[in-house]
Amino acid sequence: MSQVTAIIGLGNPGPEYEATRHNAGFWLVDAIARSAHTELRPEKKFLGLYAKARIGEQDIHLLNPTTFMNRSGAAVAALVQFFKLAPENLLVVHDELDLPPGQARYKTGGGHGGHNGLRDIISALGNQNQFHRVRVGIGHPGEARQVTNYVLGRPGKVEQEAIERALDECQATLPFALSGEWAKAMNRLHSVK
Numbered sequence: 001m002s003q004v005t006a007i008i009g010l011g012n013p014g015p016e017y018e019a020t021r022h023n024a025g026f027w028l029v030d031a032i033a034r035s036a037h038t039e040l041r042p043e044k045k046f047l048g049l050y051a052k053a054r055i056g057e058q059d060i061h062l063l064n065p066t067t068f069m070n071r072s073g074a075a076v077a078a079l080v081q082f083f084k085l086a087p088e089n090l091l092v093v094h095d096e097l098d099l100p101p102g103q104a105r106y107k108t109g110g111g112h113g114g115h116n117g118l119r120d121i122i123s124a125l126g127n128q129n130q131f132h133r134v135r136v137g138i139g140h141p142g143e144a145r146q147v148t149n150y151v152l153g154r155p156g157k158v159e160q161e162a163i164e165r166a167l168d169e170c171q172a173t174l175p176f177a178l179s180g181e182w183a184k185a186m187n188r189l190h191s192v193k
Contacts, residue, residue, distance in 0.1 A: 004132060004178050006061040006085055007032060008076055010094040010117035012152075013066040022151040024136040025093035025117075026064045028167050033062055035171060040064060045082065047075040056175040070116040073124025080125065090131040091177065093170075094118060095151060099137025102162030104170050106177060106186050107133045132177070134170055136163065 009029030010022075017023055033040050036053035040062060043050035048065040061083060065075030076092075079085065094117055099105060109130045112118035122129045139159070141150035155163060169189055176185035 003058075003089065003180060004060070004091045005058070005089045006063065006079060006083070007091045007093065008072075008079070009062075009064045010069060010072055010092065010115075011064065012069050017152070019154045020152050021138040021155055022069060022095050024095040024138055024163060024167075025134075027163070028093045028134065028136065028170055029062050029064050031167055031171060032060075032174070038062075042066070046078050050079075055178055058178050060178065070120055072117040073120035073122075076121045077124040087125050087128045087131040091134060092118070092121060092131055093134040093136060095138045096135035097138060097140045097147065097151070099135060100139050100162075101137055101155065101159045102166050103137040104166040104189055105135045105137075106173075106182065106189060107135055108182075136166060136170070138163065 007029055009025035009027070011017065011026035012020070012022060030040065032055070033051050033053060036055060038051045038053045040049035040051045046063055047067050048063050051062045053060050053062050061079060063075060063079055065072045067075050076090070080090070094115055111129065112122055121131070138151070138155065141147060173185040173189045176188070
């Protein structure tokens with residue numbers, strides 16, 4: 001299995017979206033940058049905030065696109081072309097309605113599940129979906145028509161704490177994932193309730 005060399009968070013740019021559930025992907029990439037003592041900085045050629053970080057024994061590209069969620073593919077494609085990456089080199093972090101807050105899951109490949117960020121990335125990569133994902137649970141409002149307002153809303157305190165615990169666990173399992181030990185990474189992350 002190819003090595004992950006880039007971690008991309010999905011979210012919407014701007015202060016009004018910063019604390020919304022849809023930005024859970026950004027939160028993990030921000031936390032990784034902080035842990036690696038590096039800072040995400042605007043990088044025009046990647047249409048986003050970019051940093052290079054050392055995680056364990058590896059240099060990893062970190063990117064939070066500053067395009068809107070449904071245009072995430074343009075930023076990902078720019079990064080992929082510049083560094084000559086394959087879809088298998090990418091780990092895309094996104095919010096997941098089908099998991100409760102406090103849970104996160106690794107996944108490789110698959111469809112977009114109605115997630116506009118994933119849909120755009122798959123399309124921008126020429127319909128290749130074989131990238132790795134971290135699905136960060138945000139829960140579901142219960143009705144499809146409430147989803148937009150829900151993902152663009154802010155989690156309550158208890159929910160936020162649960163999401164942050166899941167993000168901490170993601171970070172703890174990253175060295176396994178990045179060194180290709182997916183079974184170890186999944187066993188640890190997926191056992192968190």
